[in-house]
Amino acid sequence: MPKSASVVYMARARADSPVHLYLADAKSHLTRDLTPFAGTTVQRYTVSTTSPSVIAYLDLEKRGTYQPVLIDTANGATEPLSTSKLLNQALARMKQVTTVESAPERQQRNVASFSGTSDRRGTQKFSSYGYFNPAQDGIPRFTVSGQDKYKDRLKGQAEQRILFLTPTDRPGEHLKSFTEEEKKIVVRTWQWVCDTVPGLALRASRNDRLCLARIDKDEFYSSLDEKKEESAAQARFNEIVLTDIFFSATAFNRCRTLVHEVTHEADVGSHLSLSQQWLTFIDEKVPELQAALKFSRKHGIVALDDYGAKYFGLPSLYAAEQPEESLAEWTTAYIFGSVTTPPNIRQFLEQKILDPDCQEAKFEEKFIRAVYDQDIDKLKEVIRADSDFLQARFYLVRTYRNKKDYKQALAVSDELLKKIDSRKIYRISTNARAFAYFQHGDTLCGLNRYGEAQVFLNKAIALEPHNEEFLSAQRWMDNHRKNPESRKKA
Structure with a gap:
C-alpha cells in the first residue's frame, strides 16, 4: 500500500441509506464523510489525481436531479458548480481526473478508487475505463495486431460455428432452450469475436464449433453459498454457459464477456493459467491487491473498483481472484486496450492464447482426446x-x-x-x-x-x-x- 495513498469511495451506511462519498486515509485509517448533507445521494464523482479535490454529483433537492459540487478533500469545503462554465473551470483546475459512475449493478455494493502518489512507482496515471461501462453501447471496433492471417480459416458464418445445447443434451442440468432472439444476439457477439480475434476464436473452438448452454440466473446461483457478483456467463469444460444477465447487457459488455469466457476455453484445464510462467507474471501483483482488499473490508469498504485494481498493476479486481481469471481478464484488457499490457504478458497472450497453431494448443488437444477416450x-x-x-x-x-x-x-x-x-x-x-x-x-x-x-x-x-x-x-x-x-x- 503506498504511504501517501488515500481511498475515495461511495458507500451506504446501511442498506436503506443514501449513497455517500467517503475519504479514507490508508495510513491512519481515518475515514471522513465528504457528502455535505446527511440525506443527500451521490450519483457519481470525478476525482483529481493531482490535487485534493473531487466533483460529486449530488441530489441536493432530492428530486432525482444531480448537480455538480466541488469538494476540497483536504478541508471539506464545498463549492456548487451551478453553470457549465464553472464546471469546466473546475475540471481545468483539477487537470488529470477520472470519473466513477454509480452504475445500477454497483449501487448495492461499496465502490472505491485509489488516488495519490506511490513511493515505489512514482506518480500513477489512471484510465477511467471500467469493466461495466453503461455509457458504451453498440458493437465496438478494435484491431488486434497479427490476427488478420487467421480470418480465412474461419470458414462459414458465425452461426455455423456455434452448437446451441438444448435441455435434452444435458438431462438433469436444468438447461433452457435458446430463443430465436437470443440466438441472434449470440451469433452477432460471436461474429464480432471471430472478426476481431480470429486466432482466439479458433483456439477456443479448437477449429470446430463453440458449445453454448443456456441457464436461468436463479438456477445458476442455486448451488452457491451466496451471490457474490452478478455473472453473465461461465466457462466449463468444452462449453460456455450463458445466463439471463448476458442477454440484458449492452452489446459492448456482451463482447467483453464472451472474450473473457472463450479465453477460459482456450486455457484448457487451466494448463496456461497455472503454468509456472504465468504465475511468475502475476505472483507479485495479486498478493498486493488482495492485501488492499483485506484492508478495505476491514475498514468498511466492501469492494474496490477496477480503477483501484489498475493502481496495483492489474486490469481489474476480478484478475486477483485466481490465475484463471487473471489470464482471462488480461486477455480481455489487451484486446480492448483498456490498460497498458506489460510486454511479457502481451507476448504470452500473443504466442499462447491468440495463436491457434501454438505448441500449447497441440498439447491440450492431446489431453482432450485422452480424456474423452x-x-x-x-x-x-x-x-x-x-x-x-x-x-x-x-x-x-x-x-x-x-x-x-x-x-x-x-x-x-x-x-x-x-x-x-x-x-x-x-x-x-x-x-x-x-x-x-x-x-x-x-x-x-x-x-x-x-x-x-x-x-x-x-x-x-x-x-x-x-x-x-x-x-x-x-x-x-x-x-x-x-x-x-x-x-x-x-
Whole structure:
C-alpha cells in the first residue's frame, strides 16, 4: 500500500441509506464523510489525481436531479458548480481526473478508487475505463495486431460455428432452450469475436464449433453459498454457459464477456493459467491487491473498483481472484486496450492464447482426446510432459475410478492433493479444490474405507456447502452407516 495513498469511495451506511462519498486515509485509517448533507445521494464523482479535490454529483433537492459540487478533500469545503462554465473551470483546475459512475449493478455494493502518489512507482496515471461501462453501447471496433492471417480459416458464418445445447443434451442440468432472439444476439457477439480475434476464436473452438448452454440466473446461483457478483456467463469444460444477465447487457459488455469466457476455453484445464510462467507474471501483483482488499473490508469498504485494481498493476479486481481469471481478464484488457499490457504478458497472450497453431494448443488437444477416450497411457504421457498439469492428474484419477482400479486411482489422487495443498490458496479455485477432495473421498469409498472417505467429503462440503453432488454423497454415507448392507447410492 503506498504511504501517501488515500481511498475515495461511495458507500451506504446501511442498506436503506443514501449513497455517500467517503475519504479514507490508508495510513491512519481515518475515514471522513465528504457528502455535505446527511440525506443527500451521490450519483457519481470525478476525482483529481493531482490535487485534493473531487466533483460529486449530488441530489441536493432530492428530486432525482444531480448537480455538480466541488469538494476540497483536504478541508471539506464545498463549492456548487451551478453553470457549465464553472464546471469546466473546475475540471481545468483539477487537470488529470477520472470519473466513477454509480452504475445500477454497483449501487448495492461499496465502490472505491485509489488516488495519490506511490513511493515505489512514482506518480500513477489512471484510465477511467471500467469493466461495466453503461455509457458504451453498440458493437465496438478494435484491431488486434497479427490476427488478420487467421480470418480465412474461419470458414462459414458465425452461426455455423456455434452448437446451441438444448435441455435434452444435458438431462438433469436444468438447461433452457435458446430463443430465436437470443440466438441472434449470440451469433452477432460471436461474429464480432471471430472478426476481431480470429486466432482466439479458433483456439477456443479448437477449429470446430463453440458449445453454448443456456441457464436461468436463479438456477445458476442455486448451488452457491451466496451471490457474490452478478455473472453473465461461465466457462466449463468444452462449453460456455450463458445466463439471463448476458442477454440484458449492452452489446459492448456482451463482447467483453464472451472474450473473457472463450479465453477460459482456450486455457484448457487451466494448463496456461497455472503454468509456472504465468504465475511468475502475476505472483507479485495479486498478493498486493488482495492485501488492499483485506484492508478495505476491514475498514468498511466492501469492494474496490477496477480503477483501484489498475493502481496495483492489474486490469481489474476480478484478475486477483485466481490465475484463471487473471489470464482471462488480461486477455480481455489487451484486446480492448483498456490498460497498458506489460510486454511479457502481451507476448504470452500473443504466442499462447491468440495463436491457434501454438505448441500449447497441440498439447491440450492431446489431453482432450485422452480424456474423452479414457486413455490411461495418453494421460500419463501428458503428465510426464508437464508434471504441474493438475487437471491431467484429476482426469487420470477419474479414468482409473471408471475402470474400477481404485488402488491406482488413490495413488494418483494422493499425488494430486499433495500438489494442490502445496500451492498458494489463491492459485487453486475453491471449486477445483472441492472436487479434488470429493473425488479422493469417493475413491476411498471404492476401497471400503468409509471413515477416511467421510473426512474428505467433509472438506469438500466445507468448501461448497450447497453442492448437490456432495450432499447426495453425504446422504448415501448416512444411509450406509444406518444400513451397512446397502451398496446402492441414492
